[in-house]
Every structure is written in structure tokens, then in C-alpha cells.
Amino acid sequence: MEIEGDVDVNKNKIIMLLGLAGFIVMADNWVVSPILPAISQNLDIDVSRAGLLITAYMIPFGIFQIIFGPLADRYGKKQVITSAMVMFTVATGLCALGSSITSLSIYRALTGVFAASVMPISLALIGDIFPVKERQGAIGTFMGLSFLGQGLSMAIGGTIAYFFNWRGVFGAYAILALVPTLLLLKNYKLLPSEKNPDSKLFAPYAKLLGTSRSLYTYIIVLLEGLLIIGSFSYAGVYIAKTYGFNYLYIGLIMTAFGIMSVIGGRMSGKLAAKIGSRKVLSLGLLSAAVADIIIYQYGNVLGMLILGIALLGLGFILTHSTLLTRATEFAQKARGAAMSLVAFFFMGGGGIGTAIGGRIIVAVGLSNLFLINGIALIITLFLSFVMIRDHVVEADESKEMISSL
Numbered sequence: 001m002e003i004e005g006d007v008d009v010n011k012n013k014i015i016m017l018l019g020l021a022g023f024i025v026m027a028d029n030w031v032v033s034p035i036l037p038a039i040s041q042n043l044d045i046d047v048s049r050a051g052l053l054i055t056a057y058m059i060p061f062g063i064f065q066i067i068f069g070p071l072a073d074r075y076g077k078k079q080v081i082t083s084a085m086v087m088f089t090v091a092t093g094l095c096a097l098g099s100s101i102t103s104l105s106i107y108r109a110l111t112g113v114f115a116a117s118v119m120p121i122s123l124a125l126i127g128d129i130f131p132v133k134e135r136q137g138a139i140g141t142f143m144g145l146s147f148l149g150q151g152l153s154m155a156i157g158g159t160i161a162y163f164f165n166w167r168g169v170f171g172a173y174a175i176l177a178l179v180p181t182l183l184l185l186k187n188y189k190l191l192p193s194e195k196n197p198d199s200k201l202f203a204p205y206a207k208l209l210g211t212s213r214s215l216y217t218y219i220i221v222l223l224e225g226l227l228i229i230g231s232f233s234y235a236g237v238y239i240a241k242t243y244g245f246n247y248l249y250i251g252l253i254m255t256a257f258g259i260m261s262v263i264g265g266r267m268s269g270k271l272a273a274k275i276g277s278r279k280v281l282s283l284g285l286l287s288a289a290v291a292d293i294i295i296y297q298y299g300n301v302l303g304m305l306i307l308g309i310a311l312l313g314l315g316f317i318l319t320h321s322t323l324l325t326r327a328t329e330f331a332q333k334a335r336g337a338a339m340s341l342v343a344f345f346f347m348g349g350g351g352i353g354t355a356i357g358g359r360i361i362v363a364v365g366l367s368n369l370f371l372i373n374g375i376a377l378i379i380t381l382f383l384s385f386v387m388i389r390d391h392v393v394e395a396d397e398s399k400e401m402i403s404s405l
Helices: 010-027 032-042 052-075 079-095 103-115 118-129 134-165 168-187 203-209 212-232 235-243 246-275 277-298 302-327 333-365 366-387
Strands: 002-004 192-196
Touching: 010 079, 010 118, 010 134, 010 168, 010 302, 032 134, 032 168, 052 079, 052 103, 052 118, 052 192, 052 203, 052 235, 052 333, 079 103, 079 168, 079 203, 118 134, 118 277, 118 333, 134 168, 134 246, 134 302, 168 192, 192 203, 192 246, 192 366, 203 212, 203 333, 212 277, 212 302, 212 366, 235 246, 235 366, 246 277, 277 302, 277 366, 302 333, 333 366
Parallel strands: none
Antiparallel strands: 002 192
């Protein structure tokens, strides 16, 4: 294994740098939704056909989560993430030039491919840089910054589209993406990079999924994505239906999710050190469950709605940062692969949860979706006690689960 870079790296600087990249990527992840009507009108196509742009992005985004992790393990994390951010910036800029649904779909697909690198590789880098006692706080900060981008995405996209046009949205995002890309290039030598030339592309996945400790963790991650992201995906629709607000106001309200993700991320490490990671995981799932029930019961009261969305963000970051910290211990030499599986199951769960949520809404109504997800989160909380019986985070990194990958 080869280790490059200055040993005395500025950890906080790296977290902020990776967090900025995550912010842009997660904001881009949701940018099409608020501007879909404008795209369909400008290209003179049905909204249902324009919706293919979301599919064109999400499919490669999901598939390449699995590919980038092993590539980073073999060729170096900083090498792969820097190259991918350069291509992500270019692809985002090309979206502003799309002249048809075909060309725009191709550009969005390319954006999805390279966006898929940021989450798993950033988390693997954090695992390389931070000792386990500091890792949950670092992961929480990174994820909080990243999901602040998701929370602000609708407001940013809707505002730019309102005052300019949909092409301006992609142009603005390309300019924003230049910032973390140039910072990665500027600080390239400071970033550590571990290489494992003997790493296999898919062999680590078989071992990770074949071991109960890691498999059960990924199942909880899947359920977390299914239920928390499944709820967040329809929060904007709920606000629009209940209050009739425009995208700007909807985005501002949903920013509560991102703000609490940042706050919770900053406190998660200290909280885990004080009360233990097991309790932080339970607190996260319970907070998300309470959030859904608040939205179901009191969502027609604006203050309570904002509280529910904020609690959903807090529940997400406490749960996810704990599970991610646990996953960083699974395989040091294949940490990229381990993080890719977390991203794959989480995003995949979010996609499944959104699809199932749509059917639930048709069957029993929008409000009942939050009640069902809240109850399911309580069940997931009890399930987590069965599936994760050992310490959620080991204090001794020598107890690495899979050392032969």
C-alpha cells in the first residue's frame, strides 16, 4: 500500500473541501425537479417526457457508486475524485447547452456518472485521515454540508430559473462546481492517498456482503434511505399542496433539513463520545420517526411543519453518520468499496422509497405516507437492536473486520 501526501494534513481544511464538493453534487442531484416545467416548455415536450432527465441522471449515478469505490482503492482516492470533479464540472456546463431532450439526457447521464464518485471516495478519504474516535464527527460534518446542498437545491434552482431561465441554473452550478474542483487541484499534494494495486473490482463486495456484521449494517442503511429520503422526497410536494407556496418558499422551508444536518453533524461525534454510538443511532432513528409523525399530525401548522422537517434532518445525520463510521472499519484496504456499498444502498433505498411513496400516496393519500414511514422507522429502530448487537463503533481500529481485501 502506498501513502502519499503530507502527514500533517490540515484535517479541518480537507473536511471543508470535501464538504463543498458534496454540497455541489447533492444540490445538483435534485436540481432538475423544480425546473422541469421550464425545460418541457422551452423544448416543447410533455412534462412526462422531460421527466426522463431525472432517470437519465439517477441510473448512472446509482450504478457508478459501485464502480468508483474499487477504482479509488486501486488507483488512489485523490486521483480518482479530482479527475471525476473536473469531468463533473464540464458535464454540468454542457447541460446548459442542451438543445434537445436527447442531448440534455446524455449530458445529465454524464453528470450522474461523475457525481457518483464524490460520496464514497470522500467518506473513504475521511476514514483514511481520521482515527476512529474522531471519525464520526468528521463524517457528520461532511454529510451535514453535503445535505445542506440538497436542502437548498430547490430554492437555488427555482430562484435562478425564475429570474433567468433553466439554462442559467446549469450554468450557475457549473461555476459553483469550479470552486471545489480548483481547490482540489490547488491542494492536491496535501491530500493523502492510499493505493492498493492488487485490489479486485468486485471481490470486496462479495466478502462484505457475505459477512453478517457488514451485511446487517447495509440493510439498516437501506431502510434508512428508504424511509428518511422517501419522506424528504415528498416534503416539498406536501408543502405545495398544503400551503400553495412557490418553489422559493418551499426551498427555504426545506432548508431546515439541511441546517439541522449541519448542526447535528457537528455534534454527532461529541455526542457519541459522551453517550455512546449505540444511543446516537437510536436517537437518530427515533428523531426521524417523530419528525414524520409531527408532519402527519400537525403539518398544517407552519411552525410544526418546520420543526418536523428539522427533526428529519437531525434524525438523518445522527443515524447516517453512525452507520457510516461503523462501515469505515470493515476493510481498510478496500475502504472505497465499503463506502460505495453504503452510498449504493442509501441512494438505492431512497429511490425505492420514493417509488413506493408514490404508490402509497395514490392509495391512501399524501399525509398518510408520513405516518406509515414514521411507524416503519420505529420498527427499524427495534430491528437495529437485533441486527447490530455489538458496539456500533469499535474504539480499537485493530479489530478491523476484513483485513484480507
